[in-house]
Amino acid sequence: MDAQVPRIVVVGGGAGGLNLVTRLSRSLGRKGRADITLVDENLSHIWKPSLHEFAAGTKGPEEEISFLEHSNRNGYKFRLGRFAGIDYQERWVMLDPVLGAEDVELSPARAAPYDVLVLAIGSRSNDFGTPGVIEHCLFLDTPTEAKRLQSEILNLCLRMETGALENEKGSIRLAIVGGGATGVELAAELREATEQLGRNGIDKLRIPDSVGISVIEGSDRLVGALPENISKKVLNELGSLSVDVLLGTRVTRVTEKTLEFGDGSSLEAQIIVWAAGIQSNKALASAADLEVGSLGRLRVRPTLQTTHQDRIFVMGDAADCLWQEMNSPLPPRAQVASQQAAFLEEQLKRWVRGDDLKEFRYTDHGSLVALSSSSAIGSLMGRALGTMTLKGWLARRAYKYLHYRHEAAVQGHFRALLRTVLSMAMRRVRPRLKLH
Numbered sequence: 001m002d003a004q005v006p007r008i009v010v011v012g013g014g015a016g017g018l019n020l021v022t023r024l025s026r027s028l029g030r031k032g033r034a035d036i037t038l039v040d041e042n043l044s045h046i047w048k049p050s051l052h053e054f055a056a057g058t059k060g061p062e063e064e065i066s067f068l069e070h071s072n073r074n075g076y077k078f079r080l081g082r083f084a085g086i087d088y089q090e091r092w093v094m095l096d097p098v099l100g101a102e103d104v105e106l107s108p109a110r111a112a113p114y115d116v117l118v119l120a121i122g123s124r125s126n127d128f129g130t131p132g133v134i135e136h137c138l139f140l141d142t143p144t145e146a147k148r149l150q151s152e153i154l155n156l157c158l159r160m161e162t163g164a165l166e167n168e169k170g171s172i173r174l175a176i177v178g179g180g181a182t183g184v185e186l187a188a189e190l191r192e193a194t195e196q197l198g199r200n201g202i203d204k205l206r207i208p209d210s211v212g213i214s215v216i217e218g219s220d221r222l223v224g225a226l227p228e229n230i231s232k233k234v235l236n237e238l239g240s241l242s243v244d245v246l247l248g249t250r251v252t253r254v255t256e257k258t259l260e261f262g263d264g265s266s267l268e269a270q271i272i273v274w275a276a277g278i279q280s281n282k283a284l285a286s287a288a289d290l291e292v293g294s295l296g297r298l299r300v301r302p303t304l305q306t307t308h309q310d311r312i313f314v315m316g317d318a319a320d321c322l323w324q325e326m327n328s329p330l331p332p333r334a335q336v337a338s339q340q341a342a343f344l345e346e347q348l349k350r351w352v353r354g355d356d357l358k359e360f361r362y363t364d365h366g367s368l369v370a371l372s373s374s375s376a377i378g379s380l381m382g383r384a385l386g387t388m389t390l391k392g393w394l395a396r397r398a399y400k401y402l403h404y405r406h407e408a409a410v411q412g413h414f415r416a417l418l419r420t421v422l423s424m425a426m427r428r429v430r431p432r433l434k435l436h
């Protein structure tokens with residue numbers, strides 16, 4: 001490649017980063033107008049909004065996208081590495097080693113040179129400093145954590161069936177802290193998954209009330225980011241799935257298998273999942289010199305450049321970007337990340353041409369919350385539609401369409417369609433749940 005061609009490095013191949021890198025490869029990389037590199041600490045991509053389905057076992061490895069294969073097909077470079085900081089003078093992204101099974105080093109500490117750097121490394125759950133959370137809770141931030149949760153739930157159910165679980169009550173409880181979209185979607189998915197396990201040979205799960213599922217929320221309503229009428233509908237829907245919801249309940253401490261609440265009461269649960277809000281990815285702390293904003297995320301200008309470094313852009317959950325219309329930071333949503341990917345493609349084309357940069361404007365198209373394989377609730381917004389509340393099968397189709405749009409953006413329509421058909425066909429020939 002021509003040494004004069006600008007080197008664009010995107011760190012993080014998630015909902016925003018993979019979308020951006022695919023677009024840049026098509027519009028700049030393949031035409032020889034830029035050298036595109038993606039860095040990620042994982043070898044494959046899972047669309048984060050579907051992590052709860054991996055955790056419940058309703059989605060499996062066939063839904064993952066291999067970075068090696070995707071980069072080869074789309075004509076960009078993939079580098080395995082964990083973001084560890086930036087050398088602003090030399091313009092290097094510093095990468096920590098990535099270890100595989102049994103701590104074998106898969107990639108050494110190394111550095112990737114850049115002319116333009118885009119940070120897209122997402123966010124992590126926020127434990128708000130609550131004692132015991134790190135030690136005793138499971139999380140749903142990464143594919144590895146989702147797979148661990150899936151195997152812990154399956155093991156718990158198996159132990160219950162075989163009698164290996166010493167449990168006088170004869171029932172188990174799964175508790176989810178956080179009644180946002182993540183917690184609510186996970187609760188509904190787990191209800192469906194445990195019922196499915198009951199139909200797949202774990203007979204004890206067929207006994208009524210054998211699996212209790214609780215959602216604990218500190219505020220007085222579920223999915224607080226959505227309109228109040230939708231919160232009520234979600235609450236009713238969870239009630240119909242026999243999910244217990246504790247509103248206005250603050251967790252003050254977590255010990256092994258117990259949640260302690262502000263009013264002195266407590267709840268025992270064999271598995272506790274922490275899904276209460278987000279904070280910045282800890283790796284961002286190593287990007288010294290960059291201004292930090294809300295929730296520890298990197299503050300950006302409306303152009304999505306960091307406040308101190310013109311050559312560094314931040315997108316998605318990692319960015320603290322002002323939502324001008326609301327005078328608040330943009331929410332951590334896949335919708336924001338994908339709009340920023342489309343914007344940054346054009347922005348970086350301007351940068352390469354030496355044109356003036358433009359300002360990002362977010363358009364809220366509404367939000368949908370999935371409540372099982374056949375139902376969802378939410379609102380869609382559009383100029384022609386106004387705000388429209390959707391519920392049930394139609395909402396679930398609209399929710400699935402969001403994932404399809406992401407697939408189409410990173411795989412192309414033909415492949416996305418093929419993958420959808422394949423995944424529907426696979427459901428006919430293999431168990432609906434991952435059972436190992």
Ligand SMILES: Cc1cc2nc3c(=O)[nH]c(=O)nc-3n(C[C@H](O)[C@H](O)[C@H](O)COP(=O)(O)OP(=O)(O)OC[C@H]3O[C@@H](n4cnc5c(N)ncnc54)[C@H](O)[C@@H]3O)c2cc1C
Pocket residue numbers: 011012013014015016017039040041042045047048049050051052081082083084120121122123140141181182185281283315316317318332333334335336337368369
């Ligand atoms: C269960 C769940 C359900 C959700 N549902 C919805 C929904 O319905 N609608 C919605 O709009 N949003 C939803 N979200 C939020 C949405 O997933 C995020 O807002 C979105 O994924 C953010 O995109 P991103 O590209 O910024 O980060 P991510 O998609 O999180 O991608 C980050 C990438 O960076 C990589 N990475 C992380 N750290 C490093 C490092 N140190 N070095 C190198 N690479 C690194 C990761 O491997 C990953 O590939 C949901 C989230 C969860 C967890």
